Amino acid sequence: MDNQLNYQEILGLAVHAVHNQDFVTALELCKRVDKDNMPDQALNLIHAAILNQIGMFSASVDIYQTVIFNEPENQLAKFQLGIAYFWRGDFSEAESLWGDLPYFVNFTAALLEAKRKNYTEAVRFLQAFMAENTTYPDLNTDAFNLAEQFQKMISDAQAEQSASAERTSRRADQTSAQNEAASPLSHQEHSKDVPATSLKDVNALLSIYKDD
Numbered sequence: 396m397d398n399q400l401n402y403q404e405i406l407g408l409a410v411h412a413v414h415n416q417d418f419v420t421a422l423e424l425c426k427r428v429d430k431d432n433m434p435d436q437a438l439n440l441i442h443a444a445i446l447n448q449i450g451m452f453s454a455s456v457d458i459y460q461t462v463i464f465n466e467p468e469n470q471l472a473k474f475q476l477g478i479a480y481f482w483r484g485d486f487s488e489a490e491s492l493w494g495d496l497p498y499f500v501n502f503t504a505a506l507l508e509a510k511r512k513n514y515t516e517a518v519r520f521l522q523a524f525m526a527e528n529t530t531y532p533d534l535n536t537d538a539f540n541l542a543e544q545f546q547k548m549i550s551d552a553q554a555e556q557s558a559s560a561e562r563t564s565r566r567a568d569q570t571s572a573q574n575e576a577a578s579p580l581s582h583q584e585h586s587k588d589v590p591a592t593s594l595k596d597v598n599a600l601l602s603i604y605k606d607d
Contacts, residue, residue: 402428406438418445436462440472447475452483471531474499481506498530502538505545514545514552521545 400408405424412421425442433439439462446455459476462469474496480489486507493503505520521542525535 400427402434402438406441409438409441413441413445418448421445430458430461436466436469436472440475443479444475447479447482450482452479455479456483470496470498474502477503478506481510486510499524501527502534505538505541509541509545514549517545518542518549 405427409421409424412418412424421441422445425438425445428438430439430442439458443455443458443462446452446458456476456479459472459479462472463476466472473492477489477492477496480486480492489503490507493499496503501520501524505517505524508514508517508520521538525538525542528535528538
């Protein structure tokens with residue numbers, strides 16, 4: 396009796412491992428079968444996806460290319476290959492590949508907007524993708540998680556802008572107080588008809604009348 400796992404058993408175990416977030420086991424199972432000698436591309440897709448997850452983008456590109464060679468109409472594999480190119484920094488390769496994938500246009504547009512740091516637009520595109528996507532429901536989870544990350548970036552940027560504005564305001568108040576203290580006239584000595592204004596404001600007004 397043959398005690399070796401066959402391809403279907405390895406594939407089933409790999410799927411089970413992925414569903415349980417056991418990527419080490421899933422990766423070990425994927426490596427039991429040569430990527431060029433599989434009856435279908437399901438295990439290769441799992442293998443490449445895991446490599447993408449752990450940042451091994453060049454290795455995943457190689458496997459996705461094998462998948463597409465064997466299944467040239469596999470739109471999901473092309474989309475994921477573009478993801479690998481994108482995270483590897485080959486943006487032109489990613490955009491060229493994604494240009495022929497209208498189904499994923501909102502997802503890919505979100506990534507390109509995020510690259511430009513347009514996170515609000517990126518979130519909008521991801522929401523549009525999730526609203527329309529029924530073919531690849533697992534991608535909605537990825538889209539949702541990405542949207543959450545971009546929302547956090549937006550919130551962090553807004554918080555930093557608020558903190559920066561507050562710091563600028565404090566510095567301006569301190570400068571104003573220092574200038575007032577350095578002024579030869581105290582507040583009590585100001586004429587009632589002269590508005591209390593900072594030295595900076597006075598200098599700005601006087602600059603209008605400076606001779607060239």
